[in-house]
Amino acid sequence: MALIRIEPVQDERTGRYFLEIYNPHDAPAPFVTTQPRYASATAAETDLVAILAAAASSAR
Secondary structure: OOOOEEEEEEEEOOOOEEEEEOOOOOOOOOOEOOOOEEHHHHHHHHHHHHHHHHHHHHOO
C-alpha cells in the first residue's frame, strides 16, 4: 500500500494555507504543492479529503 504525507503550510505572503503532498511519505521534497487558497489548515485538509472521495467514487 502506498503512503503519502500531506502537510498544510501557511503562505507568509498571503497568510493563506496551501498543501504539500509527499509521495512517498518520507520524501525530502513535496511531489505536488497546491496554490495558497485556503483560509485555514483545516479547510485545506477537508478540501483534499473531499477531492479524493469524489475521485474514488466516480465511475471509471
